[in-house]
Amino acid sequence: MAQLSLQHLDKIYDNKVQAVYDFNIDIEQGEFIVLVGPSGCGKSTTLRMIAGLEDISKGHLILDGKDITTLPPKDRDMAMVFQNYALYGHMTIYENMAFSLTLRKENPNVIHKKVLAAAEILDLTSQLNKKPSQLSGGQRQRVAMGRAIVRNPKLFLFDEPLSNLDAKLRGSTRREIMLLHKRLGATMLYVTHDQTEALTLADRIVCMSMGHVQQIGTPLELYDNPANLFVASFIGLPPMNFFETLVSGDKLIGPHFEVEMSPEQKDLLASYQGKHITLGVRPENVVPGGTVPVKVSKNENLGMNTLVHGHIDGTGSEGKIVCKFRGWGDYKDGDIVMVSFNRMHFFDKETTNAITREVK
Amino acid sequence: MSQIKAEIMTEAYIKKDRLRYVKNKLSGNLAIISIVFNALFFVSIYKSNVGQYYYKPLIGASIVYNLLFMMIVFLVSEGSKNYSINYSYIAIPVAVLQFARIFVYPMMGHRATTLTTGVEEQVMKDGQFIRVVIYLIASGVFLLLSAFIGIVKCKNLQKHIAEIEANN
Numbered sequence: 001m002a003q004l005s006l007q008h009l010d011k012i013y014d015n016k017v018q019a020v021y022d023f024n025i026d027i028e029q030g031e032f033i034v035l036v037g038p039s040g041c042g043k044s045t046t047l048r049m050i051a052g053l054e055d056i057s058k059g060h061l062i063l064d065g066k067d068i069t070t071l072p073p074k075d076r077d078m079a080m081v082f083q084n085y086a087l088y089g090h091m092t093i094y095e096n097m098a099f100s101l102t103l104r105k106e107n108p109n110v111i112h113k114k115v116l117a118a119a120e121i122l123d124l125t126s127q128l129n130k131k132p133s134q135l136s137g138g139q140r141q142r143v144a145m146g147r148a149i150v151r152n153p154k155l156f157l158f159d160e161p162l163s164n165l166d167a168k169l170r171g172s173t174r175r176e177i178m179l180l181h182k183r184l185g186a187t188m189l190y191v192t193h194d195q196t197e198a199l200t201l202a203d204r205i206v207c208m209s210m211g212h213v214q215q216i217g218t219p220l221e222l223y224d225n226p227a228n229l230f231v232a233s234f235i236g237l238p239p240m241n242f243f244e245t246l247v248s249g250d251k252l253i254g255p256h257f258e259v260e261m262s263p264e265q266k267d268l269l270a271s272y273q274g275k276h277i278t279l280g281v282r283p284e285n286v287v288p289g290g291t292v293p294v295k296v297s298k299n300e301n302l303g304m305n306t307l308v309h310g311h312i313d314g315t316g317s318e319g320k321i322v323c324k325f326r327g328w329g330d331y332k333d334g335d336i337v338m339v340s341f342n343r344m345h346f347f348d349k350e351t352t353n354a355i356t357r358e359v360k
Numbered sequence: 361m362s363q364i365k366a367e368i369m370t371e372a373y374i375k376k377d378r379l380r381y382v383k384n385k386l387s388g389n390l391a392i393i394s395i396v397f398n399a400l401f402f403v404s405i406y407k408s409n410v411g412q413y414y415y416k417p418l419i420g421a422s423i424v425y426n427l428l429f430m431m432i433v434f435l436v437s438e439g440s441k442n443y444s445i446n447y448s449y450i451a452i453p454v455a456v457l458q459f460a461r462i463f464v465y466p467m468m469g470h471r472a473t474t475l476t477t478g479v480e481e482q483v484m485k486d487g488q489f490i491r492v493v494i495y496l497i498a499s500g501v502f503l504l505l506s507a508f509i510g511i512v513k514c515k516n517l518q519k520h521i522a523e524i525e526a527n528n
Contacts, residue, residue: 094381109374112381128381 002064002077002154002187003029004050010058011045011211019045021211023059027189032181034190036198037208037234043191044159046208050189051080051157063154079148080157083164085140087132087147093119094128097146111150118149121183122176138169145180158190162197174200195235199223207231229278229352232345238283238307238322244349245279247272252279252344256314257292259341268355269346277355280345283307283324290340294321299331308337379517383441387513390506391437391451395430397499398458402426404492405465405484413474413483422465429454433503440510443517448510451503458500466492 009023020042027033035043048054050061052073061069068076087096094115101111119125122142132140141161148156158177162170174197181188181201192198198205199219207214207222207230215227226232232240245254247269252259259279261269269277286294293313300307306329312319313336323339331337346355405422406414432454439447469484484492 092381108378108382109371112374112378115381 003027004155004187004189005062006046006050006059007062008059009046009049009056009061011042011049011054012057019211020049023213025206025213025216027187030185030187032188032190032201032203033206034192034198034202034204035206035208036192036195037214038193040210041208042211043193043206043208047080047157047159047189047191050155051078052076053080076155077151077153078155078157079151079153080159081141081144081148081161083160085132085144085164087140087143089132092129092131093124093135093143093146096132096143097128097150100147100151114150114152115146118146121149121180122146136169137165138173141165141173142176145177149180149184154187156186156188158188160192161190162192162194170197177201195237199235205235207234209234225354226280226345227354229280229347232280232347232354236282238324240280240282240345241286241321242347243279243281243312244276244318246276247274249273252277254279254312255319256312259292259344265344265346272355276349278347278349278352280347281321281341282343282345283322285341285343286321286323286325286339287342288325288337288339290338292339292341294323294337294339296331296335296337297333299329299333301328301330303328306331310337376516376520379443379513379520384443384510384513385441387448387506387510388437388441390502390509391433391440394455394458394499394503394506395433395437397495397502398426398429398433401492401495401499404488404495405469407484407488413469413472418465429458436503436506440506443510443514445511445514445518448507448514451507451510455500455503455507458496458503462493462496466496 004027006023006025006027009020010018011020012018023046025033035046037043045054049056052068052071056069059069060067063076088099091099097115097118098111101114102108115128116125119128122145124139124142124146127135127139127143132143135143141164144161161177162173165173177190178201190197190201199222202219204216205219205222206216209230215222215231217225222231222235226235226240229242233242243254245252245259250261250263250266252261294308294310295313296308296310298307298309300309304326306325306327308323308325308329308331310321310323311317312321323337347353348355406419432450436447436451436454440451466484466489470482470486470489472483473480474483475481
């Protein structure tokens, strides 16, 4: 287990493209941190800088109080699990798992003990004599994890380890990673673009966009109190609905709808009187019954829920809305459903930052 | 095997248990070394300035045997790597044949003389004879070592697996 501190990390490539800007975080021992963001946001670059596979252009990387910014990867005592498993096809699973220890010239008997213990944890004991090509994708990824475990590293780094797996296998392997984290109590850094993985696995999530850290917080913090429009739109499925609204008295006036504000909300938006703000409403916070007319364009039944796609009646694309209603719905194209919002998020139109935390 | 079981494993037990997952590379590599020495023998034996001494049916048999030897010992190498005891058993007579071969061409050539440009010469001179005999002996010895190590390891592994199965 280890404490890791990333202090003002920047990554600037030789062609002057900056991939990561001023990344700061202190990671506690045993914490599970997930870096999440769209493709090209710099999350994998950050992970590779931590692993030592990319040079750090500026800033410092501190592991257990020791500056490892310029230390070569082999001396960092970290293990990385890759998306494509990176297993040696000509070696058996046992040999793959033992490989890093063999290179270190560890005692073969010690290697044997470690490999068997890791195989036991990952339920791979019966597969040890097989070649990677004889295993399924999930099993191969477990082997890759086993190879990391046997090294007993200070830090585990996962670079989109589930991206190559089908949806069902992704779910089960995700649970295995959760159990592994609990069992080992190890400090783990995990990169993904899948918000489900981020929300289910993380102790804390780092949400990134365009090389900038947008928000660091627990999954609930990011979901309930997104720091800005980007986080609000990225976290949550289906994504949050946004409307440009005018703050007028105790009302928010949107495209062809009006919403009453509570006294607390009115206080909060006092400085925005007469100005436009962005109103955010999660689909699950849109409930049937109210004063907002939604013209249905598509009805998707998901069993427990119904997703209703449409737009505020009388508007075009600026009034698009997705509602997530409980139960089985049977809304027809063109139906008008009256809805209300039971939770709202407010964002400054200029800065895109949240005006406050969620207000009920 | 549980964590606790892993902790109480003795060094001797672990050494045996490793056989289940680690290939017998030692036997395999010794067999390959045997092939290498046989190849050295093969390329060293037929000297070109000894007239027509070697042009007999035996040379064909010798060449065919060399090819067969290399094929069989390669299979022995692969088989013994994977703890197949039969391949190790096969290696023993093949190794013995390597010693027996000393008495075919090296010895026959060493004893024989032939006319080369009107001068009677020994077909295989002492230096060449010693060299090819060493190659054959080395080839045989490495193959025997490969076979014996293979048999011992195979038996250890078989015994260990039987013990594990009995305990389960």
